[in-house]
Amino acid sequence: MINLTATFFGLGHLRPASGTWASLAAALLALLAMNQGFYWLVPVGAVLATLLGFWAVPLYLRGTSDTDPSEVVIDEVAGQWIALSFTAIPAMNHSLDIGLWWGAWPAWVAPFLLFRLFDIWKPWIIGQADRRHDAIGVMLDDILAGLFAGIGSVVLAGLYHAVLQPWLM
Template identity: 35%
Template structure:
């Protein structure tokens, strides 16, 4: 189903992060990188607009990721990276917009997404469908957000 089929199906195209999830190595990292330009656009919105986009993207992600996983017959295919988009955008809530904080937020989100401390690993293993695919990255985003906010406060 990969390759050309991702480019032809709008649901799969979005779930694969506009194609960034097709990276042969570290698709989650490439998906998070692809989320940065959209994050920069989102920072132009008022806070309520940013939050609205975030909530809509998370809700839409449950459908996109679930449908794509079902079509592929794989619970959480590594190429499905819409959840990384949302997780990164959560990480970056309330953070000053500059490249230092973007890089730190990127690193923290990837750390928590890969490491999967409790309860993220449990959610990843036990919660099925699009909700499960999204929830572990939402939690990783919240963990990264908390650490990033502490760093912003200290520095």
């Protein structure tokens, strides 16, 4: 159970870029939930993945010298779902149709890309969390990257709707 959780059912063993594969799988699962009208599953999933990650990662790392093995991807899943919660919650509150590949595609593409950017680049406190070199750091850097990505996607949406959209009409 620890291995399945830490590797998100084995997705962490995909190569190359296991974190990107896990993020993509998380985004697709979130889109599937939102497309079926279950927007609330995205933030609930984010909380569950975070809690499961804080449980599984320390147990998975026990007895190994690698403090952040590439196959551990539950942190990417949690972070991606945190980022997409900034889309799912407003969409749910305003009864918006996100659509799987059409419609409001920037609403899920922006958080996905911003999350990957912050997770790879690791600016500011994201990098500080990553440099902890422990199980908490494994989870914390992706949680922070998810928060930054979610906030960034809200800022981009605001700029688009308040600044660009009126000029385009």
